[in-house]
Amino acid sequence: EGGLPPNAAVMSWRGEKGGIEAAKQNHKVVMSPTNYAYLDYNQGDPYIEPPIYASLRLNKTYQFDPVPAGVDPKMILGGQANLWTEQLPGIRSAQYMMWPRGFAIAESVWSPKEKKNWTDFVTRVEKQFERLDMAQTKYARTIYDPIITAKKGEGNEIIIEMKGEIDGLDIYYSFDETHPDNFYPKYTVPLTIPKDALNLKVVTYRRGKLMGRQIDLPIAELKKRAGVK
DSSP: OOOOOTTOOEEEOSSSHHHHHHHHTTOOEEEOOHHHHBTTSBOSOTTTSOOOSOBOOHHHHHTOOSSOTTSOGGGEEEEOOBOOOTTOOSHHHHHHHHTTHHHHHHHHHHSOGGGOOHHHHHHHHHHHHHHHHHTTOOOOOGGGSOEEEEEEOTTSOEEEEEEOSSTTOEEEEESSSSOOOTTSOBOOSOEEOOTTOOEEEEEEEETTEEOSOOEEEEHHHHHHHHTOO
């Protein structure tokens, strides 16, 4: 915007467009797009995460490629993750936002794109969880939380869909105000909300072991997500 001196380098954070344009004008670029590299965004279900204006899950962070398509790699200095702290009250909050997404950014800037593998990455992240536990470092376990979406059906009913961010998770739920475990109904097909239900409560298990947090979503929140008043 407004032109650049010939020797200027650019850090591109408002998406990738600015970095691509700068590189094509022969400026060196550091790629730091909000949609992949802003680690101050919440990283699980926004209803139970810190009240931040945007979300960025680990899987999306892992898709970061610091060299956009159609750009000469020689013009890309590298990539950068940003952890702005105006909404973080302390170091434990900063740790929670950094890990494990910091691993995803590191692998994205240090490894060739063709070498990246999400399933293998998750396995290695879980080993890092053990190390972080030993170091008493706070981190997010949101990869074990299901992704819950709601949409309006043809008859104005609300249809709820759930999926795991990683493979191998079983999702169990309740609508009756009790706390679900792995003996409750298992999610297999999209759900509709029973009459008079107040909340959807969800947990995840893997091979009989509780993995994620219990997520309690009011029906009012699900209606909001579905665009139903």
